[in-house]
Amino acid sequence: MNVAEAIAEILRREGTEYLFCFPTTPIMDACAEIGIRPIVVRQERVAGNMADGYSRQTNGKRVGVVSVQQGAGAENSFSGITQAFTDSSAMLVIPGNWSSDYASLPPNFDTVKNFEHISKWADRITSKDGLLPRMRRAYTLLRNGRLRPVILELPLDVASQEISDFSYAPVVQYCSQADPSEVKKAVNMLTGAKHPLIWAGQGCLYAEASKELVELAELVGARVTTSLMGKSAIDESGPLAIGAASFSKNALVVKALAEADVIFAIGASLARDFTAAHIPTDDLDGNPKRFIHSNVEVSDVNLYFSSESVLIGDAKLVLRQMITYIREKGIQRSEQHVGALKESVALQKRAWRDSFEELISSDDEPINFYRVIGDFMKTFDPDETVVSHEPGVTRDVLVPHYIATKPRSYLGWGHSTQLGFSLGACLGVKLAVPEKMVVNFMGEAAIGMVMGDLETAVREKIPIITIIYHNSLMNNYSRIIPKAAKLFQNDELSGNYAAVAKALGAFAERIEKPAEIIPAFNRAIEAVKRGEPVLLDIICGNQPFISYGGEDLQSLRDMQQKGGYGS
Numbered sequence: 001m002n003v004a005e006a007i008a009e010i011l012r013r014e015g016t017e018y019l020f021c022f023p024t025t026p027i028m029d030a031c032a033e034i035g036i037r038p039i040v041v042r043q044e045r046v047a048g049n050m051a052d053g054y055s056r057q058t059n060g061k062r063v064g065v066v067s068v069q070q071g072a073g074a075e076n077s078f079s080g081i082t083q084a085f086t087d088s089s090a091m092l093v094i095p096g097n098w099s100s101d102y103a104s105l106p107p108n109f110d111t112v113k114n115f116e117h118i119s120k121w122a123d124r125i126t127s128k129d130g131l132l133p134r135m136r137r138a139y140t141l142l143r144n145g146r147l148r149p150v151i152l153e154l155p156l157d158v159a160s161q162e163i164s165d166f167s168y169a170p171v172v173q174y175c176s177q178a179d180p181s182e183v184k185k186a187v188n189m190l191t192g193a194k195h196p197l198i199w200a201g202q203g204c205l206y207a208e209a210s211k212e213l214v215e216l217a218e219l220v221g222a223r224v225t226t227s228l229m230g231k232s233a234i235d236e237s238g239p240l241a242i243g244a245a246s247f248s249k250n251a252l253v254v255k256a257l258a259e260a261d262v263i264f265a266i267g268a269s270l271a272r273d274f275t276a277a278h279i280p281t282d283d284l285d286g287n288p289k290r291f292i293h294s295n296v297e298v299s300d301v302n303l304y305f306s307s308e309s310v311l312i313g314d315a316k317l318v319l320r321q322m323i324t325y326i327r328e329k330g331i332q333r334s335e336q337h338v339g340a341l342k343e344s345v346a347l348q349k350r351a352w353r354d355s356f357e358e359l360i361s362s363d364d365e366p367i368n369f370y371r372v373i374g375d376f377m378k379t380f381d382p383d384e385t386v387v388s389h390e391p392g393v394t395r396d397v398l399v400p401h402y403i404a405t406k407p408r409s410y411l412g413w414g415h416s417t418q419l420g421f422s423l424g425a426c427l428g429v430k431l432a433v434p435e436k437m438v439v440n441f442m443g444e445a446a447i448g449m450v451m452g453d454l455e456t457a458v459r460e461k462i463p464i465i466t467i468i469y470h471n472s473l474m475n476n477y478s479r480i481i482p483k484a485a486k487l488f489q490n491d492e493l494s495g496n497y498a499a500v501a502k503a504l505g506a507f508a509e510r511i512e513k514p515a516e517i518i519p520a521f522n523r524a525i526e527a528v529k530r531g532e533p534v535l536l537d538i539i540c541g542n543q544p545f546i547s548y549g550g551e552d553l554q555s556l557r558d559m560q561q562k563g564g565y566g567s
């Protein structure tokens, strides 16, 4: 057995089903030989996106593996790895190299040095004797703490070295609980709060803590919002779930963030970037908001917000500790209190949704994107579907309006918001959950970045549905780059995406009338059942009505008239 074969065997023991790759890679043959299916992409970035989607969908239980060649392949893979790094998704990346002697010498691209800042750990396997400790360390890091990529470069001369004493046991996940005195503090803060709010992040999905999240919310009488990446950690149709707190958001989230005197962030970084909802500093009485922060690692705590109680541990175990403490002390809120809160949430949800009804049922031509989402929710079963978005209108409308019901039924992403991510990510998702309908919504700029990989979906028979929000524009960029847009039309994009998709072998349709949307969705579902990837190119208008501040449609219209958002 040589080093490449030993790695393939370790990957197999760690549960690897697929190798997301582009040749030449040092482990492709060894993987193929033992039944790990190599999936060849058309651009290495997409290999990373596929591994990322696959890892996230399995909550990091099955880690996506990527392999590419040195230089060109590694350089092309950079953005796929950075997206996984910023969004905290695990993947093992095994780039090759011609020779261990020259790997770090110019003019060669030094993958290890260059990838150091976009990984949890980047290293080179320098000899057969260094393999096993590195693989054990790689999987220990990939399964524990904050999940992020690990890079292990494998030079070809090392790949062919013979190993005589091979032994490897898969690495497990080790979960820990929080300091009990912090649990007590956190519970007292929540049960004593006037308007407690739970902010659930992706850590709740990784820890599979959705049940505990609901249980704690019921006990302390808290509304629950999620971060963009935490969307679907709680059933958004549930009575205390108010929707995701992203850049775009609904009125319930804005109200809850304004009212909250105590915010409990669980499995969340509380990172402040432009995709995160703004959290006002004070509560309605003018007192500074108080924070409780729970994360699997200490690195984000006390960063953007200073926290009075810090619970380091696995989200599920920490929530269970809190639930147990509350029950033991009998300090839960009364049923009456929680019932009244649920009633007010239900009323607000209805009012906000009703205010958008006109757009959701719009017969406008070009098609209104809200109509697309409305018809989508009428046609697809949310329990059996996984949905994802792209930067732009697809994200900003889907996040507040699409109601995710099951954990990981929505792939919310985007600390670094790379246009094009959702195609590869959803291909990875589909491989992880082949029984689900997997649908990604993309604008023209997004599909343009990765169009070639529709062919990957066709060739590898990975039937996802890609829906293009085709407004021939980068929505609202006439405001962001007004001079370039006016003088050179730099905000305009063109293309016949259905024609390209058909030419690449996908089932594709162009839709121009609102009445055609649902029949096209049904034909798409049938095509997926036949194993065909689908692209629906839906010709839409520009979308001025995006709820960045949580407003209802009327206030968005007023704002538009005054020259505020959109036009």
Ligand SMILES: Cc1ncc(C[n+]2csc(CCOP(=O)(O)OP(=O)(O)O)c2C)c(N)n1
Pocket: 391, 392, 393, 394, 417, 418, 419, 442, 443, 444, 445, 446, 447, 469, 471, 473, 474, 475, 476, 493
């Ligand atoms: C790789 C990358 N470059 C730039 C951006 C910034 N950006 C976000 S949305 C957007 C325009 C997207 O246009 P389109 O895909 O047509 O979607 P629409 O705005 O029409 O919804 C741009 C340039 C980005 N998110 N990712």
Ligand SMILES: [Mg+2]
Pocket: 443, 444, 445, 469, 470, 471, 472, 473, 474, 475
């Ligand atoms: Mg567009």
